[in-house]
Amino acid sequence: MEKDRREFLKIGGISVLGLSALPVFEALAQGQGPKAMPDPRALQAGQWAMVVDMKKCWEEQEKRQCKDCMDACHKIHNVPTIPDPKREIKWIWLEEYKHAFPDQANEYAPEHVKESPFLLLCNHCSNPPCVQVCPTKATFKRAEDGVVLMDFHRCIGCRYCMAGCPYGARSFNWGDPREYLDPQQINQAFPTRRKGVVEKCNFCAERLAEGLPPACVEACKAKALVYGDITDPESEVRKILAGQYTLRRKIALGTGPNVYYII
Incomplete structure (x- = not known):
């Protein structure tokens, strides 16, 4: 009982x-x-944007074949170097003018512009088509600052986002990318990816959260990369745009790219 x-x-x-x-x-x-309480060091913006001064970039490339920004980005984000170009993973890369700006390229453009490589990365569009086509919401635009991010755990590898992106800013892991990483060089503070996952530039969201600039901006000795809040009239980005003529990639598509180029 x-x-x-x-x-x-x-x-x-x-x-x-x-x-x-x-x-x-x-x-x-x-x-x-x-x-979770936000980090008081975090950098905030209505819409993050970047200006790439190709004049300064080209000068530095001529001096020493500079690729500091690419090396810094790929190192901090554990981007593997894969010999096979068909399986290449890239967050920031160089491309010819005619491919970077096919809607603006013409045969009468200055030779130095036609022959010089352009620095490309995700444009973190105001109206990103990649977000619209992702069936699992693995790709999403952060409401507070406009950064387009990837949730690697949600990605099912359908590659709809790659088809939707008109800038070729996304890479697909056909194999395990960790096989191409040096275990001694892996940045433990940033996740490695797996086979079947899409990845791209995240505008160093993890660094912005700690009050740090994007790795590519910090590494650029020529000061060719400038980032800031494009919604703030007093930001350095807005001041540069007000005083310089700039180009954006494929603006006729209505995506609203937030990376600007000075040539």
């Missing part, structure tokens, strides 16, 4: 606990649970 009584009290206690915990579970399910 005493055993049955103890069992009854145990079941009753669990039931009461379950009822009292129900509002908590419901609140968590509705996104009302405890939230």
Whole structure:
């Protein structure tokens, strides 16, 4: 009899606990649970944008075949170097003018422009088509600052985002990219990817959260890369755009790219 009584009290206690915990579970399910406090060091913007001064970039390339920005980006984000160009993973790369700006290229353009490589990366569009076509929301645009990000765990490898992106800014991991990384050189603070996942430039969102500039900007000794809040009239980006003629890639598509080029 005493055993049955103890069992009854145990079941009753669990039931009461379950009822009292129900509002908590419901609140968590509705996104009302405890939230992480933002880092006070975090850099904020209405829309992050970047200006690439190709004049300065070309000068530095002529001096020493500079690719500091690419090396810094790929190192900090564990981007593998894969010999096979068909399987190449790139977050920031060089491309010919006629491929970078096919809608503006013409045979009468200055020779130095036609023959010089352009630095390309994800444009973090205001109206990103990659986000619209992703069926799992693995690709999404962050509302607070306009950065287009990837959730590698949600990516199912359908590559719709690659088809939707008109800038070739995304790479697909046909194999395990970790096979091409030096274990001693892996940045443990940033996740490695796996086979079947798409990846791209994330505008160094993890660094912005710590009050740091994008790795490519920090590494550029020529100061050819400038980033800032394009919605702020007092930002350095806006001041440069007000005083310099710039180009953007494929603006006729209505994507609203947020990377500007001075040539």
